[in-house]
Amino acid sequence: MRPSNYYSFGVILFSALLISLFASNAFTQEINDWTSKGPGGGGALFSPSFSPHDPDELYIACDMSELFRSTDLGITWAETDFKEMTGNNGADVRFTNDPLISYCINFEGDLRTPHKTTNGGATWIPLLSDPTSGEAYSLFCDPDNSNNVLVSSYTNLYFSSNGGAVFSSKFSNAAGCYIAGAFFDGANIYAGTNSGLLVSVNSGLNFSLSAAGGIPGTEAMVSFTGAKQSGAVRLFCVTLGSGDVYPGVTGADFYGFMNIYSLDIGNPNWLIKNSGINSTHYPFFISMSLTNISTAYAAGGSDAGSPVVYKTTNGGNNWVSVLQTVNNQNVFTGWAGHGGDRGWSYGEYALGFQCSPSDPDKAAITDLGFPHITTDGGVTWRQAYVDPSDQNPMNALTPIGKYYKTTGLENTSCWWLTWSDADNIFGSYSDIRGTRSTDGGNYWSFNYTGHSNNTMYQTITHPVSGIIYGATSTVHDMYQSTYLTDARINSGLGRVLFSTNKGQAWQTLYNAGRPVIGLAHDPNNTNRMYTSVIHSTLGGIFVSDNIQLGGSSTWTKLANPPRTEGHPFNIKVLNDGTLLSSYSGRRNSSGVFTASSGIFISTNAGVSWIDRSHSGMLYWTKDVIVDPHDLNQNTWYGCVFSGWGGPPNGLGGLYKTINRGVNWTRISNLDRVGSCTISPVNPDEMYMSTEVNGLWYSSNINSATPLFTQVSGYRFRQPERVFYNPHNSNEVWVTSFGNGIKKGYTIPPTVSLNITAGIEGFRNGAMQVQDTMRLYLRNNFSPYSKVDSAVIFLNTSGNETAEFINAPDGNYFIQTLHRNALETWSAASVNFTNEVTVNYDFTSTQSQAFGNNMVLRSGAWCFYSGDVNADGTIDLSDGSLIDNDAFNFSSGYLPTDVNGDDVTDLADAVFADNNSFNFVSKITP
Secondary structure, three states, X not given: OOOHHHHHHHHHHHHHHHHHHHHHOOOOOOOOXXXXXXXXXXXXXXXXXXXXXXXXXXXXXXXXXXXXXXXOOOOOOEEOOOOOOOOOOOOOOEEOOXXXXXXXXXXXXXXXXXXXXXXXXXXXXXXXXXXXOOEOOEEEEEOOEEEEEEEEOOOEEEEEOOOOOOOEEXXXXXXXXXXXXXXXXXXXXXXXXXXXXXXXXOOOOOOEEOOOEOOOOOXXXXXXXXXXXXXXXXXXXXXXXXXXXXXXXXXXXXXXXXXXXXXXXXXXXXXEOOOOOOOOEEEEEEEOOOOOOOOEEEEEEEOOOOOEEXXXXXXXXXXXXXXXXXXXXXXXXXXXXXXXXXXXXXXXXXXXXEEOOOOOOOEEEEOOOOEEEEOOOOOOEEEOOEOHHHOXXXXXXXXXXXXXXXXXXXXXXXXXXXXXXXXXXXXXXXXXXXXXXXXXXXXXXXXXXXXXXXXXXXXXXXXXXXXXXXXXXXXXXXXXXXXXXXXXXXXOOOEEEEEOOOOOEOEEEEEOOOOEEEEEEEOOEEEEEEEEEOOOOOOEEEEEOOHHHHXXXXXXXXXXXXXXXXXXXXXXXXXXXXXXXXXXXXXXXXXXXXXXXXXXXXXXXXXXXXXXXXXXXXXXXXXXXXXXXXXXXXXXXXXXXXXXXXXXOOOOEEEEEOOOOOXXXXXXXXXXXXXXXXOOOOXXXXXXXXXXXXXXXXXXXXOOOOOXXXXXXXXXXXXXXXXXXXXXXXXXXXXXXXXXXXXXXXXXXXXXXXXEOXXXXXXXXXXXXXXXXXXXXXXXXXXXXXXXXXXXEEOOOOEEEEEEOOOOOEEEEEEEEOOOEOOEEEOOOEEEOOOOEEEEEOOOOHHHEHHHOOEEEOOEEEEOEOOOOOXXXXXXXXXXXXXXXXXXXXXXXXXXXXXXXXXXXXXXXXXXXXXXXXXXXXXXX
């Protein structure tokens, strides 16, 4: 038997080293391990793309700039680092015959640049030649030859036969050259365009319009696909009215649907293939596997406001609807579905669709909010944005108010987080309005009432009553570049809401009749609150001195600060009563920035204001932050975006004042800084958010020239704000413009398991011989890969706590290994949460083990003993090893010591013999 104090000493020593390491770097470490939090989904998704090399690999692009990648068929997602690739509609990953080489259009910097990966997506580089000069509208490549690439600009189609090193123009249309799709067949290349079918029969040297008839000039291809089987090539296309097809058209234009056509190469005409398509359904996309000419899918929208998918298995002679959204008949849903928190009308129509190029039974549809995947040819579909263990059964209404855990597919804008207590968090979002967590941020729901506007921009908690107040608006994306003009904002509505039960029910405190974006309490008057209301002539800072009256409170507009034109943003009240406000950007009807932005203070309760703006703040100021470590509140940080058009150029960055804005110093000149947050426990530590350059970190913010470094582990380009959990400063949360919420830890936490296990041979009544056991946490999906491991020393009750320092929170199977007990797994996956100890008692019931694979001994369910050679089966080979050691009077810590008495003898052989007779072997998922 291994001495218990030996293992304990090792654990103590290792723990002491960890504590020493963390203590020396406490709260001064840049966080590079970030985990997505939220309900999943909610934003527009495009361009699903299945790998032909890995059946579980799939990409999806988002209009919020992500290129998401899954290697487990949508069970989990991670965004490609924005420094490598920026997604959008048209960021289709195009695979080739080489699993390391793929192509994609990169939307970085408001350009559309063809890129290439030669290492399986780890890094992406621009093609050596870009004939579009950053204006690529489509990209296709040969799935059988990684050198053949088609790229189109707005007016031209180009071809490269050397992997993008050199391109030559092959076709042009000055009115717009739209490429609906391409099919490569050796030397023959077919490209569907709005001008007709382009064909090359000489490996891309020349292209010409096909003479095939059947499609009238009043129609144009919007989607195109092809397949080859047994020497026969069949093409399909979907057409819209010819005036509805142009470079950049999206699935939102599905109402222009005219027909589905097919063409068998060698035949003179395209044939209409509309049989079975409901007259209220409008296909837009068409897709098929590369080697099956009979099966194809078509996807689009409908009069009912829900996406549609059709399938043919007879070459288009008849189509059958295979996405049955009514009552979610064949769909496993997340929070959106028939009867759910959001109906199918939220997703509304297909924005992307693909059938796997290598599997005609596998397809994915994306829409305005969510991805859904089928692996059985459309018989069933499953959502791919909430954890599979949380999804809802098909053929049943989606429940309302349920809590969900994300798959990592977070594609919505979150502006603010507010903690009511350690467990209750409210997230302020655009489009999905808001989310609520009651378990510290692991699961999120829409389990609230009273908040119906599109966006909530900020929430604050009253320091005395605990009431939450929220600023809401019908206008989203406020003070982004597209929402700075009067025409985009002035017609908006908004309210100040309040909740007395931690965000579960909201009531109207003040109907401002205009968008509301900012809130502040007065630390000197518990009944006073300020709010920022947006309108070019009627907007400004409003105040109420009687918020205790709830919906009966009264509000008064304060004087306008000088130069401003109704675009207030932050409002803060300092301890001495000074009002501090930032005003953000405004563009006039010509798109020119007006000098109406900046930072202002009032020392007389808003009767008048003093302009404390640096000259760089006059056009597009964002957050103003008061240093929490300056007791006099003289130190502020001003966050500024650069505009364009002359004077606003080059002004972006982070500005600092130590005398309330009398003087400012620009301490970072990054082009667009949105916000910053100083650690509540380390006055030198700051995180800073930018619009397109990601998250930045400084550990010496109080030096004369602070050093900022880009946080490499934060992979999204536009974080919005950083929040330290007020109940646990070790937790750092980041909201973002389009990537939801991410959470990190200053000191990495552990996943803990308090396990109770019984070992048949070691069990003696209520007591158990103490011994070492190894535990693995394994993924809850095939191939159940190992995520982390820990070694424990079970006490006489069979109990011990294991800590897994590498496993993120999630759902895992527990695998147990012992020197001579049969390998045993937990009955199902177990949910683990960082900093929470999970209890799992194998001894309580037989059903705690996978396959009920345990034996009852002395009132406890135990692992079978006798698998001496650890091959997963207890048989004669184990008995022989025990007999040999028994014959040699072996003793000590041996695998053949099945009862743990440090001697190998006939008593050990009994266990192996009995279990061998009963053909006992391991059972695993």
